Amino acid sequence: MRAPVGIVLVSHSAELVAGLRGLVAQIGSDDVSLATAGGTDDGRIGTSYDLVLAAIQQADRGGGVVVLPDLGSSVLTALTVLEDHPRTDVVIVDAPFVEGAVAAVVTAASGADLETVVKAAEEARNVPKL
Template sequence: MTSTVSIVLVSHSALLVAGVRELLRQVAGEHVGINTAGGTEDGGLGTGYDLVRTAIDDADDALGVVVIPDLGSSVLTAKAVLDDEPREKVVLLDVPFVEGALAAAVIAATGADLDTVVAAAREAWDARKL
């Protein structure tokens, strides 16, 4: 299997990222790389710098990586990790968490390039539910 753009989900909650990853798997299939960093190192609610860094480092970056945080310190921690050690082809996305991740994962599953995946995720801002 050729690689795809990889997704890294960052949240305060391990359960939340696990649930979103399950949804992405169901809709986008098994071949998209999805790494998660949820909660703190001791299993609580919050974000852990090392968990986020590891999730990003472990992602397959052949085609690129999109990092999608939920809110608050998830954003700050992901930004800090990427500011401390800038990486090529790794993009921190400002998008609605579930919708952006879903749009990114589905288009990534088609083998789309990084720019296309980023654009699809950002379209989540314009997608009305009703």
């Protein structure tokens, strides 16, 4: 059996990332390892290097980790963490935050590999709403 792909949600806001986690947890399954990094270490709006690194470690169950940041400094912080701790099985994905998270979690819940989960999150950018 293949090790599951983990998902890390990174946001400037602890409340935003907690809400998205709640949504995708209901859509996915208990087999999908979800971790979040929201806000700064002291609870303010911003992004924490240490929280991102800890979330990656928490989500890792051996099948790789998809990192989905919301915008701006969360992207830069996640990139810095990955540059400082390079791993071929941890991938930051350029995808819409909500739609990409939903696609990644649904795909990971199906037992897909890392490459397939990354592609699903990226393709969420092209799904029309209307």
